[in-house]
Amino acid sequence: MSTIFRMRFAAALLIALAWPMAAHSAAPSAPEATDVLAGVKLEPGKTVKVIDPATGGNGYWQVYLPQDYTPSRLWPIIYCYHGSNGEPTVWPFKDLTDGKGFIVIGMEYLDRAAGATRENDLPNLRRIHDVLAKHVALHEQVQFIGGFSQGGWSTGKLSELSLDIWAGIIITGAGRGSSINDPNVKGKAIFIGIGETDPSNAAAKSAAEFYKQHGADVTLEEFKGKAHAVDTADASLRQWLPAQAMKAAGAVLKMKTDLAAAKVAEKAGKLGKAYALYQSVVQNGGDEAPPAQARLDAISQSADKAMADIESTLKEKKYAEATKLLVAAGGAYAGAPQGEQFKSKLEELRTDPAIKAEVEQARADAAASAEESAARTAEKLGDFKRAIAIYERYVVAYPTSAHLAQVREHLATLKSDKSIQAGIASKSVDDQCKSCLGMADNYIRTGYPEKARPYLQKVIDEYPGTSYAAAAKKELAEIR
Numbered sequence: 001m002s003t004i005f006r007m008r009f010a011a012a013l014l015i016a017l018a019w020p021m022a023a024h025s026a027a028p029s030a031p032e033a034t035d036v037l038a039g040v041k042l043e044p045g046k047t048v049k050v051i052d053p054a055t056g057g058n059g060y061w062q063v064y065l066p067q068d069y070t071p072s073r074l075w076p077i078i079y080c081y082h083g084s085n086g087e088p089t090v091w092p093f094k095d096l097t098d099g100k101g102f103i104v105i106g107m108e109y110l111d112r113a114a115g116a117t118r119e120n121d122l123p124n125l126r127r128i129h130d131v132l133a134k135h136v137a138l139h140e141q142v143q144f145i146g147g148f149s150q151g152g153w154s155t156g157k158l159s160e161l162s163l164d165i166w167a168g169i170i171i172t173g174a175g176r177g178s179s180i181n182d183p184n185v186k187g188k189a190i191f192i193g194i195g196e197t198d199p200s201n202a203a204a205k206s207a208a209e210f211y212k213q214h215g216a217d218v219t220l221e222e223f224k225g226k227a228h229a230v231d232t233a234d235a236s237l238r239q240w241l242p243a244q245a246m247k248a249a250g251a252v253l254k255m256k257t258d259l260a261a262a263k264v265a266e267k268a269g270k271l272g273k274a275y276a277l278y279q280s281v282v283q284n285g286g287d288e289a290p291p292a293q294a295r296l297d298a299i300s301q302s303a304d305k306a307m308a309d310i311e312s313t314l315k316e317k318k319y320a321e322a323t324k325l326l327v328a329a330g331g332a333y334a335g336a337p338q339g340e341q342f343k344s345k346l347e348e349l350r351t352d353p354a355i356k357a358e359v360e361q362a363r364a365d366a367a368a369s370a371e372e373s374a375a376r377t378a379e380k381l382g383d384f385k386r387a388i389a390i391y392e393r394y395v396v397a398y399p400t401s402a403h404l405a406q407v408r409e410h411l412a413t414l415k416s417d418k419s420i421q422a423g424i425a426s427k428s429v430d431d432q433c434k435s436c437l438g439m440a441d442n443y444i445r446t447g448y449p450e451k452a453r454p455y456l457q458k459v460i461d462e463y464p465g466t467s468y469a470a471a472a473k474k475e476l477a478e479i480r
Contacts, residue, residue, distance in 0.1 A: 037063075037135045044069040045099060047090055047106075055124060056110030057088075064090040064104040065136065066097070073447045074139035076167070076245040077103040077132075079125060081116060081147030081154045083173070092148060092172070093241075095232040101242060102144075103136060109154070116154030116177075118161055125158065139447065142248045144241070146170030146191075148230055149200075153177035156207065163188060167248035168241070172230045175203025176210060186215030189244045193237055195226035249446045255281050257442075259288055266295065272335035275299050303329070303338035310345065319355045320362035327366040368398040372407065385424045388414055433459050433468035440475060449479040 036052040045067040053059045069075065078093045088106035097104075105128065110120040132138060145166050147155040152174025159169045160178040168189040190211050194204035201222070208220040219240055223231035231237075262277035274295070281292035306329045313322040326346040333339035350356060350363070371394045378387035391411040395404065414420055436459045440452035452475070459472040 035131055035134060037131050040135075042135060047094070049088075052128075055108045055128070056120070057108040057112045059108075061088045061108050061128065062090055062104075062106030063132070063136075064094050064099075064106070066100045066102055068100050069103070069136075071137045073445065073449075074137050074142075075103050075447065076101065076142040076144065076249075077105065077138050078144040078146055078170075078241075079105045079107055079128075081107050081109070081145075081151030081158075083147075083149030083151055084115075085112075086150075092230040092232050093146065093170075096230075096234075096238055097241060102245070103132075103138070105132070107147075107151075115150050116158050118157070121154070122158060122161060139249065142167045142245050144168045144170060144244075146172070147174075149173040149228065152200075160185070168244040170237075170241075171204070171207065173198060173204075173228055174200050174207075176207035183214060185211055188216045189219075189240075189247075190216045191219045191221070191237060191240050193221045193223060193230060193234065195223045195229050195231075197227045198223075199228065246448075249448075255288060259292065262292070262295070266299070269332055270334075271299050271302065272333040272339045275333070275336035275338070299333075299336070300338065303333055303336075303341075307338075307341065307345070310342075314349075319349065319358050320365075323349060323362035324366035324369070327363055328370060331370060364398065364400070368394065368401045368403070371398070372403060382423075383427075384414060384420045385427065388424075429463060429466070430468075433463055433466065437468060437472065437475075440472070444475070444479065452479065 034054065036050055036054075040048060040050060042048055042063055042065055044065045047062055047064045049060050049062055051060050055061050066075070080090060080093050082089050088108045090104040090106045093102065093104045107121075107125070107128070109115055110124060111117065129138075143166060145155050145159050146152075146169065149172075152171040154177055155169060155171050156174070156177035159166055160180050160183045163184060166188070168191065170191045170193070172193040173195065188211075190208075192204050192208045192211075194201050198204070205220065208218050211218045219236065221234060221236045223229065223234060258277045258280045262274045262281065265271075265277060266274035278292040278296045278299070282289045282296065306325070310322050310325045310329070313325060323346065326342050326349070330339055330342040330346060333342060346363070350360065371390055375387045375390035375394065378384070378390065388411065391407055391414070394401075394407055395411065398404065401407070436455040440455040443449065443452040443455075456472040456476045459466075460469050460476070463469050
């Protein structure tokens with residue numbers, strides 16, 4: 001569970017520990033992740049002190065598991081840094097979440113007087129994460145860092161040195177603790193909460209403006225009537241945390257869904273659809289972005305080669321062949337910019353008076369051939385419903401096709417075959433049930449079991465007596 005986080009954190013540390021090189025040429029390596037949680041009993045709804053001399057300061061940190069914790073799902077986590085002269089604490093985040101929905105870690109500084117430093121506290125944070133990942137169900141893509149007063153200043157400093165890790169950053173009772181001139185915070189969710197009469201009020205507002213100017217998604221909340229304190233009843237902060245957690249989890253789910261769909265589309269030859277899905281994965285970023293970009297480049301290269309082959313065919317005045325190639329390529333790359341290029345090229349041929357008639361006939365023949373091929377492929381795959389739909393469209397769209405009589409006869413055979421019709425009906429039920437159970441499973445695995453209920457109930461209500469209904473009943477019982 002900790003591999004992705006560790007790789008991303010390691011990359012952040014390489015940058016953080018090396019900047020500036022002149023000041024930190026002998027930066028220490030990350031402390032070894034001794035399992036200080038071995039034998040420690042962690043229970044839902046309880047805060048546990050973890051004795052850990054390697055963490056510095058007072059030699060301990062805290063773990064709070066939410067009241068609703070269960071290891072069967074992944075949980076958002078908040079690493080919380082305390083104020084000056086304070087002790088490791090899960091406040092204010094335990095209070096802000098009513099003790100539910102989030103794991104909270106009360107962090108300690110290796111040097112309490114200095115607060116968080118890149119040399120010590122980033123490696124220590126990674127070490128503590130690695131220990132936690134052995135014992136609790138962390139959602140690696142839904143991790144937050146936050147703190148109050150000195151902890152808020154430290155949060156700004158540490159978060160800017162490891163931005164890719166955090167789903168959100170919460171700075172309270174403080175301003176911006178980092179001195180990086182141009183942090184890459186574009187799109188990053190940052191909450192800044194400050195008391196109305198807090199001495200750091202101006203610094204907090206200045207930090208909010210700085211982050212906004214650098215493209216961050218900033219929420220600034222002034223706690224009315226408060227001085228140097230956090231209003232744990234503040235509605236904005238209470239709503240912000242679960243909203244950002246859900247947003248981050250949803251982005252991960254969408255990325256994984258898009259990536260899986262892209263691979264299926266590419267394998268099926270729907271390169272335009274695959275291109276659009278891979279592009280979505282790249283835009284969302286994360287560990288899957290580089291391989292998705294590689295597939296985008298490969299699809300672009302294949303389109304360039306296809307266009308080069310078509311241009312060569314046109315130079316030889318093989319208009320019919322070129323038209324077939326353009327129709328095929330336009331279909332394969334539909335939905336991507338390359339698809340528009342093939343479509344535009346085909347339109348050029350169609351409007352050339354000298355070859356218009358030949359091109360139109362070749363285009364019709366190519367389209368008819370493609371439709372017939374698609375129907376045959378669907379049959380081979382056992383998808384008779386789709387095959388019948390394609391054949392029905394064929395007989396309407398291509399009345400002058402040389403194969404029209406054979407297609408009509410074959411279509412009639414398929415529609416009169418009772419076993420095929422029964423299979424179509426059964427597959428429809430399978431598809432509906434699998435879709436509902438799949439959606440329910442996604443919500444359960446990503447920590448939103450309540451959203452799974454309607455899908456499970458639909459299977460039970462609409463398809464009683466099936467094995468799918470039995471499976472849905474079992475899952476529904478488990479999340480109640």
